[in-house]
Amino acid sequence: MASYKMRKIKDRFMRILVWLALLMALIPLFSILGEVVLKGASSINLNFLTQPTPTVGEAGGGVANAMQGTLLAVGLASLIGVPIGLMSGIFLSEYSETKLSPAVRFFNDVLNGFPSIVIGIFGYTIIVLSIGFSVIAAAFALAIIMIPIVTRTTEEALKLVPATVREAAIALGVPRWKTIVSVVFSGAKKGIATGILLSLARIAGESAPVLVTMGYWRWWFAGLDKPVANLALNIYIFAISPFENWQALAWGSALVLVTLILGTSVIVRIFTREKY
Amino acid sequence: MFSPYKFEIESLNAWFGSKHVLKNINMKIKEKAVTAVIGPSGCGKTTFIRCLNRMHEIVPGAKVSGRVLFNGMDIYNEDVDPVQIRRKMGMVFQKPNPFPMMSIYDNAAAGLKLNGIRDKEKLDSVVERSLKLAILWDEVKDDLNKSGASLSGGQQQRLCIARALAVEPEVMLMDEPCSALDPIATAKIETLIRMLAEDYTVVIVTHNMQQAARVSDFTAFLYLGELIEFGSTKEIFENPRSELTEKYITGEFG
Ligand SMILES: Nc1ncnc2c1ncn2[C@@H]1O[C@H](COP(=O)(O)OP(=O)(O)OP(=O)(O)O)[C@@H](O)[C@H]1O
Ligand SMILES: [Mg+2]
Numbered sequence: 001m002a003s004y005k006m007r008k009i010k011d012r013f014m015r016i017l018v019w020l021a022l023l024m025a026l027i028p029l030f031s032i033l034g035e036v037v038l039k040g041a042s043s044i045n046l047n048f049l050t051q052p053t054p055t056v057g058e059a060g061g062g063v064a065n066a067m068q069g070t071l072l073a074v075g076l077a078s079l080i081g082v083p084i085g086l087m088s089g090i091f092l093s094e095y096s097e098t099k100l101s102p103a104v105r106f107f108n109d110v111l112n113g114f115p116s117i118v119i120g121i122f123g124y125t126i127i128v129l130s131i132g133f134s135v136i137a138a139a140f141a142l143a144i145i146m147i148p149i150v151t152r153t154t155e156e157a158l159k160l161v162p163a164t165v166r167e168a169a170i171a172l173g174v175p176r177w178k179t180i181v182s183v184v185f186s187g188a189k190k191g192i193a194t195g196i197l198l199s200l201a202r203i204a205g206e207s208a209p210v211l212v213t214m215g216y217w218r219w220w221f222a223g224l225d226k227p228v229a230n231l232a233l234n235i236y237i238f239a240i241s242p243f244e245n246w247q248a249l250a251w252g253s254a255l256v257l258v259t260l261i262l263g264t265s266v267i268v269r270i271f272t273r274e275k276y
Numbered sequence: 277m278f279s280p281y282k283f284e285i286e287s288l289n290a291w292f293g294s295k296h297v298l299k300n301i302n303m304k305i306k307e308k309a310v311t312a313v314i315g316p317s318g319c320g321k322t323t324f325i326r327c328l329n330r331m332h333e334i335v336p337g338a339k340v341s342g343r344v345l346f347n348g349m350d351i352y353n354e355d356v357d358p359v360q361i362r363r364k365m366g367m368v369f370q371k372p373n374p375f376p377m378m379s380i381y382d383n384a385a386a387g388l389k390l391n392g393i394r395d396k397e398k399l400d401s402v403v404e405r406s407l408k409l410a411i412l413w414d415e416v417k418d419d420l421n422k423s424g425a426s427l428s429g430g431q432q433q434r435l436c437i438a439r440a441l442a443v444e445p446e447v448m449l450m451d452e453p454c455s456a457l458d459p460i461a462t463a464k465i466e467t468l469i470r471m472l473a474e475d476y477t478v479v480i481v482t483h484n485m486q487q488a489a490r491v492s493d494f495t496a497f498l499y500l501g502e503l504i505e506f507g508s509t510k511e512i513f514e515n516p517r518s519e520l521t522e523k524y525i526t527g528e529f530g
Contacts, residue, residue, distance in 0.1 A: 096336075097336040097337075162373070164369060164371060164373035165373055165375060165376065167331065167334070167369065167373070168369065168373045168374075168375065168436070168439075169375075169386070169390065170331065170334060170362065171329065171331055171362055171365075171366075171367040171369075171440075172362065172363070172386060172387040172390065172391075172439070172440075172443060173359050173360070173361075173362040173363030173364075173387070173391065173443070174359075174387075174390045174391065175359050178390060179390075182390055183375060183390070186377050187375075187376060187377050274377065
């Protein structure tokens with residue numbers, strides 16, 4: 001009986017530890033969120049959401065062009081990065097019998113660990129030097145940041161689908177590609193969506209690679225071969241400025257960025273909710 | 277050319293990597309009859325039936341040699357599409373494996389749906405017919421939209437049987453279909469197997485001697501990858517030629 005008591009005490013002790021750890025993880029999250037909401041909310045109004053970046057000395061102004069720019073750059077990057085990442089993930093998980101896959105997996109992990117500024121400079125040498133600072137160059141760099149994240153999470157999500165499920169489909173005379181697309185993929189869609197979201201959130205918040213591929217642009221979208229404004233860069237430029245109204249804009253931009261990312265997560269979650 | 281045999285297996289060998297798991301199997305499987313494959317764990321029973329619908333080769337590193345004539349035609353011939361072969365054979369696995377993200381209805385209809393059949397009326401009738409054949413209809417007819425994974429193990433296995441029957445195969449390959457079932461469900465499946473034998477060729481792997489004796493017309497005894505004895509079930513059980521078979525059947529090892 002004594003050992004039972006002992007076990008109960010240990011159990012309680014471990015439980016408290018786990019709760020404390022959870023709390024420690026949540027405190028920074030909520031204090032950051034809280035700070036962003038508190039400081040950002042006061043800047044948010046209709047003007048802020050519909051006006052472009054103000055010039056020095058100008059009162060008011062907003063982040064409408066930066067929202068447009070971030071959506072554009074992130075959207076364009078996903079157009080390139082998501083299909084490539086998905087395909088690579090499928091390749092690694094479903095065609096792992098090829099000798100190529102360990103090499104692909106290794107380089108993918110290396111790419112995942114690359115500092116984003118290095119990827120930005122790569123985008124600079126590949127694209128900026130030929131067509132100039134542009135949305136295309138930024139989207140290219142951001143896509144390269146996305147690819148390893150999407151690849152890895154897709155591979156992991158697909159691997160979680162039991163082999164017996166694949167076999168059941170193949171034994172029914174379903175071709176291999178169809179098995180992957182209709183059976184394996186639908187079993188993994190939640191994990192895959194999470195991966196894509198992670199990568200979206202990551203690139204929406206990137207500033208260094210954006211700075212070296214399209215620089216800072218304070219106007220509206222003017223063409224794919226020109227730069228666009230960007231929320232993350234807004235935060236950076238405004239926050240280090242000496243003007244108070246610009247610093248307020250930085251907080252506002254931060255709140256808008258966080259809201260966009262959270263909003264996307266929620267929408268994607270709703271669409272990929274499992275039926276059962 | 278008419279042949280009373282559904283399968284004629286000639287010098288069949290199978291490997292996993294360098295591991296030789298089926299050794300020179302020769303055997304003829306009769307049409308519209310039940311053939312049982314028995315033998316101790318690891319002797320190659322699962323591998324054997326997976327060679328009959330070309331499922332063995334999907335395991336990386338797995339290899340097959342020899343010939344398997346199905347309706348007189350070698351399924352391992354170069355120009356044979358394994359997908360077409362598999363469509364003619366239903367397979368039931370050792371562990372129930374319904375599609376977890378599909379409803380009961382979609383599981384039963386999966387073979388048709390995944391191969392492009394969309395006609396709702398046809399699907400409805402096929403789902404009902406195959407669930408009835410698999411003796412599951414009465415238990416699930418009000419929950420067809422529930423997840424296949426929400427069923428009990430035995431129900432899941434019958435769902436898998438229904439799924440295999442739905443595509444109207446010529447052959448049913450069953451790998452210990454009752455290993456997850458209780459005696460009542462087992463009895464149901466055994467009745468079903470006897471019924472199926474009127475129209476289909478059934479090959480069933482089983483660990484259970486009584487089951488082999490009850491349901492099969494022919495029995496093959498495998499031991500360490502070799503076909504030790506093959507003949508009518510009556511002969512094998514009453515009058516085995518090999519001492520090994522006799523020992524196995526009487527439960528001296530295995
Ligand atoms: N995927 C695999 N990779 C390597 N070896 C395997 C694999 N599957 C089975 N084997 C080996 O092949 C041999 C035959 O296996 P098989 O599954 O056909 O046996 P079985 O007769 O069905 O056994 P059980 O009654 O336990 O299901 C065994 O020795 C097993 O270890
Ligand atoms: Mg087996």
